[in-house]
Amino acid sequence: MTRLDPRGASPDAPVPAARLHIDWTRCDGRGLCTELLPELLDRDEWGYPIARSLSDRSDVPVPPELEQAALDAVTLCPVIALRLTRR
Amino acid sequence: MTVEAMVEPESGAIGVDRLLAAGPDARWAQHATRFGALDAAAAAPTLLAELEASGLGGRGGAGFAAWRKLAATLEAGRRPGARPVVIANGSEGEPLSHKDATLLRHAPHLVIDGLLAAAAAVGASDAYLYAAEPGLEAVRAAAAERADAARIRFVAAPDAFIAGQATAVVNAIENGVALPRDHTRRLSESGLRGRPTLLHNVETLAQLALVARYGAAWFRAVGTADDPGTRLVTIAGDVALPQVLEVAGGTRIAEVLRAAGADTSRLAAVLVGGYHGAWLPADALDAPLSPAGLAPFGAHPGAGVLLALDRTRCGVEATAGIVSYLAAQSARQCGPCRFGLPALAETWNRLAYASHDSGLAARAWELTDTVDGRGACAHPDGTARMVRSAQRVFADDLRLHAHGGCARAAR
Numbered sequence: 001m002t003r004l005d006p007r008g009a010s011p012d013a014p015v016p017a018a019r020l021h022i023d024w025t026r027c028d029g030r031g032l033c034t035e036l037l038p039e040l041l042d043r044d045e046w047g048y049p050i051a052r053s054l055s056d057r058s059d060v061p062v063p064p065e066l067e068q069a070a071l072d073a074v075t076l077c078p079v080i081a082l083r084l085t086r087r
Numbered sequence: 088m089t090v091e092a093m094v095e096p097e098s099g100a101i102g103v104d105r106l107l108a109a110g111p112d113a114r115w116a117q118h119a120t121r122f123g124a125l126d127a128a129a130a131a132p133t134l135l136a137e138l139e140a141s142g143l144g145g146r147g148g149a150g151f152a153a154w155r156k157l158a159a160t161l162e163a164g165r166r167p168g169a170r171p172v173v174i175a176n177g178s179e180g181e182p183l184s185h186k187d188a189t190l191l192r193h194a195p196h197l198v199i200d201g202l203l204a205a206a207a208a209v210g211a212s213d214a215y216l217y218a219a220e221p222g223l224e225a226v227r228a229a230a231a232e233r234a235d236a237a238r239i240r241f242v243a244a245p246d247a248f249i250a251g252q253a254t255a256v257v258n259a260i261e262n263g264v265a266l267p268r269d270h271t272r273r274l275s276e277s278g279l280r281g282r283p284t285l286l287h288n289v290e291t292l293a294q295l296a297l298v299a300r301y302g303a304a305w306f307r308a309v310g311t312a313d314d315p316g317t318r319l320v321t322i323a324g325d326v327a328l329p330q331v332l333e334v335a336g337g338t339r340i341a342e343v344l345r346a347a348g349a350d351t352s353r354l355a356a357v358l359v360g361g362y363h364g365a366w367l368p369a370d371a372l373d374a375p376l377s378p379a380g381l382a383p384f385g386a387h388p389g390a391g392v393l394l395a396l397d398r399t400r401c402g403v404e405a406t407a408g409i410v411s412y413l414a415a416q417s418a419r420q421c422g423p424c425r426f427g428l429p430a431l432a433e434t435w436n437r438l439a440y441a442s443h444d445s446g447l448a449a450r451a452w453e454l455t456d457t458v459d460g461r462g463a464c465a466h467p468d469g470t471a472r473m474v475r476s477a478q479r480v481f482a483d484d485l486r487l488h489a490h491g492g493c494a495r496a497a498r
Contacts, residue, residue, distance in 0.1 A: 023269040024421030025463050044457055048422040057460040059271075085271055 018062040019085050020070050022049060026081035033073040033082060039066060059085065103309050103335055105317050106194050106293050115232040118196035122300065125200040127235070130299040131207040135161065138295060140303035142315045147176060147251070147288030148363065148390045149465075150378055153295060156285055159275035160209045163283035171211040172279045174260065175202045177218030177226075177289035178244035178251035181361045182412075183392045186319035187289050189331040191222030194293060195229035199236050201292030204299040209285055217256050218289070219244045248362070248416035252464040253286050255418075266418045267464030288390070290319055310336025314377030318391050322347035325354065325397035337380065341372040344395055355398040355495075356480050360389025362409050363469025365476035366402065385476055398496040402481040403488050406474065407435035413470045424467045427458035431474065438488055445489050452478065 020033075020040070029047035040060055041049040051057040062070045062084070074082045109121040138154040145151045164171040175198060179187040191198060198216070206214045216226055216239055223243055230236035242260050244250050250265040257279050259265035270277075278284025287295070294316060298306050307315040314336030320343055323329050327348025334343055340359065341351045357367045359376070365386035367374065374380045376388050396405055414428035431454040438447050451474070459471035478485065484494035 021271050022461075023463070024423065024461060025267075025269050027422060029422055044423065044427075046422055046426045048461070050423075050457065050461070054456075055460070058462070083271065 017086070018064075018067050018070065019056070019059040019087070020062050020073070021059050021083040021085050022057075023081045023083070024048075024058065026079045028079055028081075030078055032076050032078065036069050036073045036076070037066060040070075103317050104333060105297060105309070106190060106197060106290070106319065106333055109194060109196075111193055113194055113196065115196060115229070118194075122197070122200075122297075125204060125296060125300055127200070127203040127207040127299075130204050134204060134208040134295075134299055137298050137303045141298045141306040142303075142313075143291065143294050143298060143306065144314075144378065145288055146290035146294065146318060146390065148360070150387055150389070153287065153291050156275055156287065157205065157209060159273065160283045160285040163276045164210055166283075169283050170213075171209045171283040171285060172213045172215070173202060173206040173209065173211040174256060174279070174284060174286045175214075175216045175218075175289050175292050176251055176253075176256050176286055177216065177222055178256065178265075179219065179222075179390070180244075180246070180248040180251045180416075181363075181390060181392060182248070183323045183361055183394055184321045184390050186321045186331045186391055187218070188222045190290055190293060190319060191218060192225045195226040196233070197293040197296050198226060198289045199230055199233070199239065200296035200299070201287075201289075201294070202239065203235060204296055205285055205287065205292060209283070211285070213279075214239045215242055215260055215279075216240070216289075217242045217244050217260060219246055219250075248413070249418055249464060249466055252466070254464060256286060257284060266420060267462075267466075269463045311375070311377065313337070313379045314375065318376070318388060320376065320391040320393060322349075322393045322395070324358075324393075324395040325349070325400070326395050334376070337375040337377045339373050340367065340376050340393065343376060343393060344372065349395050353397055354395050355400065356396045356402055358394035358396070358405075358409075358473070359384075359386045359392070361392035361394075362413055363465070363473060364389045364392065365472060366406075366480040367476075368480045369398075385472070385479075401439070401484065401493050401495045402477065403435070403484050403493070404439045406477040406481065407432070407439040410435045410470065410474060413466070413473075417466060418464075421462040421467075423458050423461040427454055427461075427467065428470060430454050431458065431470070435474075438485065443489070443491055448478075448485055448489065 034041040034043050034049050044050045051060045109117045143153040177187045245265050252267045255265050255267045258268050274284040310316045317333050411432040414432040417424045417428050419425045434451045455471045455474045458467040
């Protein structure tokens with residue numbers, strides 16, 4: 001398993017793919033993340049974000065080109081329901 | 088490993104008496120006579136290897152290999168300052184299941200043995216037992232009979248379906264709130280108060296206590312190569328004698344049902360694994376009650392529940408009832424579960440009782456896909472699994488319902 005902790009990683013090791021973790025216990029469907037990341041997230045009928053992929057819907061894989069938008073979503077989420085993880 | 092009283096499997100009608108070999112309501116005297124005392128510290132150095140060789144799978148529902156959690160907790164416990172914790176989970180929120188309550192009542196000392204052996208093996212400083220009454224009181228009384236169990240702390244589980252979800256157990260012990268919580272790391276890395284936490288079902292720990300005593304080869308002497316040992320099964324629904332049985336791994340489902348007095352020729356389907364499990368059609372009951380035997384049907388032994396459905400009953404109605412129950416048991420913390428499960432239940436109730444609407448089936452599919460994988464715990468995922476199996480197994484019946492009919496037999 002790859003960890004966030006950089007101390008154990010070799011300098012040449014590939015950076016593991018980022019994932020956007022959704023804390024469903026906090027999310028109340030404000031929808032900001034779906035506007036910042038339309039490539040990854042849609043809204044369900046109640047307004048909650050729903051990953052366009054069918055797996056890992058609570059830990060949505062984020063391609064490198066969308067990492068900045070994902071970071072913006074994490075920062076701007078009004079209920080702090082998002083986190084960017086690497087594993 | 089200490090071998091003080093080698094237990095020979097006793098063959099009953101279909102199974103064996105291992106976990107319950109000390110007899111009903113076994114106190115310390117019966118336990119010690121049958122199994123002998125277990126020296127947890129002496130068993131600790133070889134426990135991980137024996138457990139891996141035994142092939143014991145978790146008996147709480149997910150069926151995860153028991154040794155893997157132990158190894159992960161041991162590994163995480165090597166962090167400086169990390170003090171592992173072991174938790175025995177006997178909360179059994181599934182209303183169909185009675186096997187953990189049965190075990191806690193009749194073999195509490197085996198559960199304590201397993202908890203203490205696991206604690207010794209991972210170097211845990213704290214050990215907890217989490218269960219609902221009256222099982223909790225049975226183990227508490229048993230612990231008072233022995234000197235080595237004084238450090239076990241007992242925590243009451245509320246009578247709620249989701250109270251046994253892993254993070255709900257940790258939350259209950261830590262904060263007195265038996266609700267699942269968000270997590271990005273495994274409990275073995277960061278569980279109770281951030282400590283490496285080994286959480287096992289009480290039956291898993293009782294089985295572990297036998298592996299610690301008699302070793303992997305003994306454990307594998309019963310059951311099949313891919314489903315070694317025994318498992319406790321709760322047989323419920325349309326059977327003459329609903330009961331908890333200890334059966335050999337890989338026993339055919341029809342055999343287990345017949346041991347509880349079922350006429351398997353009269354059954355329409357069987358729900359395997361409980362409300363988060365999967366329906367099995369009547370023509371599949373020769374399948375073994377094992378992970379490999381059930382995989383082709385998208386099913387799993389889970390916590391060992393079999394719910395028999397007589398052919399005079401309607402599978403669509405039965406499923407609607409279960410989805411309604413599961414919707415009511417949502418913790419209402421996570422939006423997709425809070426809103427999605429009631430919507431799914433309403434759709435299934437309309438399918439069952441008020442159909443004449445060909446769009447309902449598609450709506451049910453859509454809602455199932457919507458809730459799956461979108462919660463802090465496995466409640467929406469487990470519900471989706473059960474519903475999808477109903478859509479497969481009762482496909483013909485669902486088509487009849489769409490036109491106001493039903494497939495149930497007259498008598």
